[in-house]
Amino acid sequence: MTRCRLRATIAALSTGGRLMLRWRVMVALGLLAAVPAAWAGEGMWTLDNLPVKTLQEKYGFTPGAAWVRHVQGAALRLAGGCSGSFVSADGLVMTNHHCANECLAQISTPQKNYMAQAFIARSEKDEVRCPEIELNQLLAITDVTAQVNAATAGKSGADFIKAQRAVIGNIENACAGKDARNLRCEVVSLYHGGRYDLYKYKRYQDVRLVFAPQQAIAFFGGDPDNFNFPRYDLDVTFLRAYEHGQPAHTPDFFKFNPAGPKAGELTFVVGNPGSTMRNYTVAQLKSLRDDRLLPLYGYLSEMRGVLWEYSRRGPEQAQQAGDELFGVDNSIKAFTGQLQTLNDPAFWAYKQKQEDALKAWVDADAKRRAEYGDPWASIARAEQVYAGLATPYRMLERGQGFDARLFQIARALVRGAIERAKPNAERLPPYRDSNLPALEQFLFSTAPVHPQFERTTLAWSLEKLRQALGVDTPIVQQVLGKQAPSALAAQLVDGSKLASIAERRKLWAGGLKAVEASHDPMIRLALKVDPAARAVRKQVEDEVDAPLRKASELIARAQFARLGTSIYPDATFTLRLSYGQVKGWDEHGKPVPPFTHFSGLYQRATGSDPFKLPADWINARGKLDLRTPFDFVTTNDIIGGNSGSPVINRQGEVVGLIFDGNIHSLGGAFWYDARLNRAVAVDSAALIEAIRTVYGDQKLAAELVNGKR
Incomplete structure (x- = not known):
């Protein structure tokens, strides 16, 4: 699995939970019999459907239209899977250190390792461009449900997927128009198909590093402290967005509050939570556990061993593997908690009770029975189909059998050539015109390719391909022939010219003709694998995704009819606001x-x-x-993807920076419990004090306090 693909897979799944005691106690006491639409403090709310009445009744605060517009303008999404925010009028951006790890690794050299030492840009000319960071600023949300539903009405299987892909492609293309370099448009499915919204973003691709502390303090305590509290981490990086070679003018930004928050204070977290499964059916959750999480957990556990061994070969190897090893370690711990929840009988009792209640509501009325049918049975059948396709889908289409950056580049060139020859509405989503700038940023990135690292990870993943699919499988025979995985990996990496940006540009510009004529061994491999990968992808889309989407839409409509907008949609890596307060908890x-x-x-x-x-x-x-507050916890409802989210007060001032949750928050994928779930943040007082006193960067501290350079 390539680094980009691994990050995307982890972002979609990296939430877990260890709720064994709590679930059993709550079931035993009968507390799950009638769960309200949202517990106090629970909710990842879209900015066009905030729980205004609840906020007013509980906290005496009403977020007005101007407040919401300002929050939306100041909030940012890092396209690679994190959140951030503007914190000055001159494009200064705050996010987590671990969200910028890849940039730090990419700009490091054997002489300067910016994971081990701090990066401080003392002047504008010292700010270094991050090769692959893209910032997205949300400009508008438009409901396009009617258009999508009209295009897919009465269709199923492959016809449903084709129609949905076409209408979404047309909507996104019309939104971005001829300005896709500066605009990013995405149609987002909310409430599992109950609603479709068009999210229009301003795109910043010239993003430069301003400040980053050493990883030793950004991740102080390492794995023993990870997902725990108390914490002592300065998990921060400051970036700057540029336009036309100059720092961007950003009038919407969150002013820094140097004093930080007080205990009990109302706090808001503004960010882009990645993925939750709180509205999944029982069948979907079982498939998630058995066909997705368990195999991925095993894969990552083995990958960790490969990365660990490689990193012990020397300082240079440790630097090359460091970012990915950090991500794998973090994900394994998160998945451990998630699997504990998904193996807890009490959890299943709760989910079944929740599902049965909605089914009973549908069955209680003949009109409802006719309208909604039995979508739960359709989902169960689709998940059974996926179980038979899961392994080849993971290895071929998701790329677990080909873990090399060079292969990711080759696949993007091959698929880009094939897809760009089609009408925009018929292309695979990453290759639509509106998405090409992000793809080109990856393709032409100046990030280095490390041949020794590539050979190591590719050899291991090719061995996994052979183990998973079997020696006699035709695609394995086509890929390996009579070669050992290690020998083929060396041949592919050493023979490829794709480390050269000029070579990538030539192939991209030359299109399908140039790609098919290429003798580059990595391009030849991508061409060889593509038909089999596309075939299993099409099976999954037609026989699994299409029925899942249709059935999920029916369940969402039933939920809407029963509860209305008093419920919030599952997380979709789109902008959300959660509310809570600074508050500890009782542990044992x-x-x-x-x-x-x-x-x-x-x-x-x-x-x-x-x-x-x-x-x-x-x-x-x-x-x-030494009395300065360092880190703090709140009851805000967060999940993976919220990393780098600002914590703001009712005045819209930064009082903290989200970087983690406590161990109980790992259950946030499926459940929120205000008694125990906590978000963990760096205090704004600690950020200012550290920048001024530890790092002596008075210029940055002044910009944070004053809101301008």
Whole structure:
């Protein structure tokens, strides 16, 4: 699996949960018999459907139209899977350190490793462009449900997919028009097909690094502290958006509050949560566990071993593998929690009760029975079909059998050539005109390709391909022939010219004719694999996705009819707002305070990884106010994709930066429990104090406080 594809897969699934005790207690006490549409504090609300009445009744706060417009304008999405925000009028962007890990790795050299040392741009000329970061600023949301439903009415299977793809492609293309370089348009399915919205974004692709601390402090405590609290992490990176070679003018931004939040204060998290499965059926959840999560968990566990062994070969190898190893470690821990929830009998009892209640509501009325039918049975049949297709789909179409950046480049060139020859409405989604700028940013990225690393990961994944599909499978025979995976990997990597941006540009410009005439071994491999990958993709789309979408739409319509817009849609990596308050929780009968402080950081430090402080922090100890709040927790409802989200107060000021959740929040994919679920953030007071005192960057601190350079 290539790095880009791995990140996309993880982003879609990297939420979990360990709810064993809570689920059993709640079922035993009968507390799940009547679950309200949304618990207090629960909800990832779209900005055009905020719970205004609840906010007014509970907190005495009404988000007015101007407040909402300002929040929307200041919030950002990192196209690679994180959130961010403008924090000055001059394009300054705040996000997490771990959201910029790839940039830091890509601009590092053997002489300067920016994962190990801090990056500080003392002037504008020192700000370095990140090769593959794209920022999206939401401009407008338009309901296009009627158009999509009209195009797909009465269709099923392949006809449904074709019609849906065409209408969505036409809507997106009309939205971006001739300005796809600056606009990104996406039709988003909400409520599992109950509604379709067109999201129109402004696109920033010239994004430059301004400040990043050492990973040792950004991820202080490493895996032992991950998804836990107390925490002592400065998980932040500051970037800057540029337009026409100059810092962007961004009048909507979140002003920094240097004092940070107070206990009990109302807080809002504005970001782009990736994926939740709170409205999945029982059949979908079982398939998620058995056919998606369990295989991916095993795959990542083996990949971790490969990356770990490679990183031990020397400092250069550790640098090359560091970003991916970090992501794999983080995901394995998250998936562990998610699988614990999906193996808890009490969880299934709750989900079945929830599902039975909606079924009973449908069955209680003849008109409802006629309108909705039995979509649950349709979903169960579709998931059974997927079980038989899952392995070849993962290995071929999702790319788990070909883990190399060079192969990802080759596939993009091959598919791009084939798809661009078709009418826009008939193309696969990544190759529509509106999506080509993002694809071209990846294709022509200046990020380095490391041959030794490529050979290692490709050899391992080719071995996995052979194991998963079998030695005698035709596609395995076509790919490997009589060669060993390691020998073929070396031949492919060493013989390819795709590390050259000029070579990629030539093939991209030459289209299908140039690609088919190419003798590059990686291009030849992508051409060889593409028919089989497309075939299994088409099977999944026609026999699984299409019936799932139709059945899910029926269930969504039933939910709408029963509950209306009092419910929020599952997360879809689109802009959401959650509300909550700064609040600790009780763990095994003991209170967990909501704040940590600089003093606790030094008490926790041991001098050895992962509790080893950078020299800057050791030297600054005597100059810091050790009473300064460092990290804090809130009841805000978040999930993967919210990384880098600003925490703002009712005045729209930054008081924190989301970077994690506690161990209980891993169940957020399926459930929110205000008693235990907590979001973890860096305090704005800690950010200002660290930038000023530890790193001596008075210029950046002043921009954050003043809102301009």
